[in-house]
Amino acid sequence: MGKMNKKMGIVILALLISSMALSNATCAINLGSLAKKNSAEVKQGETAEFTIFFWNREDYPYLLSLNAEQVPDGWTVIIAPEKFIINQSEIGPPYDEGTNAEYVNTQHGNVKASPVKVYVKVPSSAELETYEVLIRARTHPLDADITEGDRGTGLSVLLERTFKLSVKVVKTPTFFEALGEMIASTVENLRKSITGMGSAIAETTFFEDLGKTITDNVTVENFKKAITGMGSAIASNPNIVLTVLISIGILLISWKVIYKYA
Numbered sequence: 001m002g003k004m005n006k007k008m009g010i011v012i013l014a015l016l017i018s019s020m021a022l023s024n025a026t027c028a029i030n031l032g033s034l035a036k037k038n039s040a041e042v043k044q045g046e047t048a049e050f051t052i053f054f055w056n057r058e059d060y061p062y063l064l065s066l067n068a069e070q071v072p073d074g075w076t077v078i079i080a081p082e083k084f085i086i087n088q089s090e091i092g093p094p095y096d097e098g099t100n101a102e103y104v105n106t107q108h109g110n111v112k113a114s115p116v117k118v119y120v121k122v123p124s125s126a127e128l129e130t131y132e133v134l135i136r137a138r139t140h141p142l143d144a145d146i147t148e149g150d151r152g153t154g155l156s157v158l159l160e161r162t163f164k165l166s167v168k169v170v171k172t173p174t175f176f177e178a179l180g181e182m183i184a185s186t187v188e189n190l191r192k193s194i195t196g197m198g199s200a201i202a203e204t205t206f207f208e209d210l211g212k213t214i215t216d217n218v219t220v221e222n223f224k225k226a227i228t229g230m231g232s233a234i235a236s237n238p239n240i241v242l243t244v245l246i247s248i249g250i251l252l253i254s255w256k257v258i259y260k261y262a
Contacts, residue, residue: 032053038165045123055113063086064086067135074125077119120133
């Protein structure tokens, strides 16, 4: 009888633990996540950058932690931030103005998400192939004790999400290869600029507008008014005529002297 009671107690305790784990997992099931991209192509010695968005549709906050798993030997992975409290996410509109807020389109609307940056540093000696890095995200109660390198296990973990990031390593170009790529890129940009200028000129009425401006302003009537204005100025100031005649005489005498002794 005593053994039976002991077994019953163990079963009840196991059921209690299971129900607690189930309720905890259920309460955080509304964690939303989205990787902006899950693959990147980088050269040897460079860093690939990824962004993962998270949002919380529950009416209470919880703790979110991330760590890198399955990292190739010699590689460095930086996650920023590694852990933070994720509050209930806002749904727009209205949207935050003047901020760098990111919104993700979901079935509930445009949800304001919390971005997490993942930097994958590729060593210069990496082989030219495709590698995979696993990022695991876990949610915890706010009072969970999470230490560096150990994001918690058992009942302290409410929910887990795993992200598989693919990094393709390509050859680092030599100096002349890089110079060739730079020249080719510059020529291509110049070609696009010239093509754009040509299209802009072709699509505008620049020459038509210029011709219309000349036609509207250079008319017989305007020319006659200009001549009349000059005549009035000369009539009102007779010294202008004398000055013009003297200037013409000086020019003629100078030309004659130069021609004689040339």
